[in-house]
Amino acid sequence: MRKNISISLIISLILFLSACSVKKSIPTTANTLQDSVPYVAKIDSVKNExxxxxxxDFRSTxxxxxxxxxxGKAKLNIDNKENDVNITMRIKKDEQIWVSVSxxxxxxxxxxxxPDTVKIINRLEGNYIKKPFNFMQEYTNNQMDYSVLQSILIGNSIQKFISDNSKIEDFNSYFLVSGLTNDINYKFTYNSLKRxxxxxLIESNLEQELSISYASHNVYxxxxxxxxxxxxxxxxxxLIGVQLQFSSIDYNVPVEFPFTVPSRYEVIN
Structure with a gap:
């Protein structure tokens, strides 16, 4: 395992607004992070606006x-180099996201x-990073914020893109909500249950692309x-690919966010 892989994993999770794609990833096999196929309607589907x-109606789900x-587990692929880690993630809605990588x-x-800061303790190299959240915008764009990251991690649509002007299409077996916001073309695909x-997401200049697929939905x-x-x-x-596979999900339970930086750790600016 490369020394900086833990940091790369977290940065990768945060940077996903920097990409966008009209390709649908294949989510069923752990070894297919690099594989994708064009996302098209089924031949027998009827496209209706x-x-x-x-x-x-989609927000309600x-x-x-x-x-x-x-x-669960995370598989990270950066420029065809793969690494596997275990993760524990705790979230307090709209306030904190805590992640332990092992x-x-x-x-x-x-x-x-x-919403204001990103703090990372790198135990492999004995250092600590603290940055304002908006430093991530240097790698993405000014649309990236805490709410976007939270939505991505829990499988919700990114609300800042969707509006009453969004185009809604019915393909019988799924719905497609699409539009253009701040030079970003967005497409949200929902199943028949509107989940x-x-x-x-794809930037108008085609420089940055992002595709996120959600599978194995369970009811809680x-x-x-x-x-x-x-x-x-x-x-x-x-190119960055991240696959998260959760083995345990619990919500509306007491949570703690322990975060103590050893005094001997070097602060990285």
Whole structure:
């Protein structure tokens, strides 16, 4: 395992607004991070622009919570180099995202993300990073914020893109909500239950692409949550793929966000 892989994993999770794609990732096999096929309607589907459905119908199916605890595995692929880690993620809605990244040797990184800051403890190299959240916009664009990251991680659509002006199409077996916001073309694909299965974003200049697919949805007290999230991004010639597979999901439970930086750790600016 490369020393900086834990940091790369977290940065990759945060940077996904920098990509966008009209390709649908294949989410069923752990070894297909690099594989994708064009996303097209089924031949027997009937494409209709619908008037009786509004964007509020899709918002009503979003996963709503106060706190969330996720455990599972992450597979990271950066420019065809793969690494596997275990992750534990805790989220307090709209306030904090806490992530522990571990490997065979134990915890290798701990991350705390708030709407204002990003903090990363790198245990492999004995250092610590603290940055304002908006430093991520240097790698993406000014659309990236905490709410976008939170939506991506829990399988909800990115609300800042969707509006009453969004185009809604009915393909019988799925719905497509699309439009253009701030030079970003967006497509959100929902299943017949109006639950998000695919997010595709593409910048107008075609420099950055993002594709996120959600699979293995399970029902928890009437709410659906994806058991697998697969993300693929391209920024220029840089390719990043991340696959998250959750083995444990719990929500609206007490959570803590322990984050203590050892005094001997070097602060990285």
């Amino acid at each position: 619908v008037k009786h459905i509004s964007v509020s 979003e996963f709503n919570f106060n706190t969330l605890v996720l455990k 490997a065979i040797i134990g915890e290798v990184a701990r991350v705390l993300i708030t 998000l299965e695919q997010t595709d 007290n009437g709410l659906m949550f994806p058991g697998k999230i697969q993300m693929r991004s391209k920024a220029g010639k840089k």
